């Protein structure tokens with residue numbers, strides 16, 4: 538029940554914080570080789586715990602009356618490629634998705650928090666939603682990054698639990714918003730190289746701890 542409740546809580550947060558509107562987005566958690574995933578076509582703000590679908594790693598449905606999210610194969614691919622990933626969230630938060638639609642990775646030389654926490658948020662090549670193609674682009678980045686932009690589509694975040702994945706999604710959107718607003722004010726003011734080098738060192742330490 539704990540897993541179901543935590544997925545529901547995060548599902549509602551995704552919706553109420555405008556990180557996933559209407560029917561967008563999907564959330565999953567893995568425990569004991571079982572994947573709990575949000576159902577297809579139900580708004581994240583209105584999901585109840587009995588609507589979650591339980592699947593095995595091959596994608597077979599074990600429990601649940603609903604159809605699993607259409608992006609389930611992307612979640613399965615993430616769990617298969619990195620055993621430390623215990624939760625996957627995919628959504629279309631507007632500012633970060635705008636970077637994906639513009640085909641720009643999220644990078645900065647002016648925003649220390651972004652540099653220390655994530656280094657950068659890379660852009661995976663485009664794939665048609667709900668096909669296998671969609672996650673093939675992730676392959677080259679998934680070993681190194683916990684947040685990836687999916688070109689012309691949205692964002693995927695990986696976590697050690699569903700809250701960790703949620704905070705990464707929320708944080709990616711916050712950073713994308715700041716960088717977009719800074720553009721409007723004439724563009725970011727880059728930090729000098731010696732200060733950037735200090736941040737890159739802090740990034741290495743942060744990553745080693747993670």
Ligand SMILES: [Zn+2]
Pocket residue numbers: 562608627628629666690691
């Ligand atoms: Zn999507």
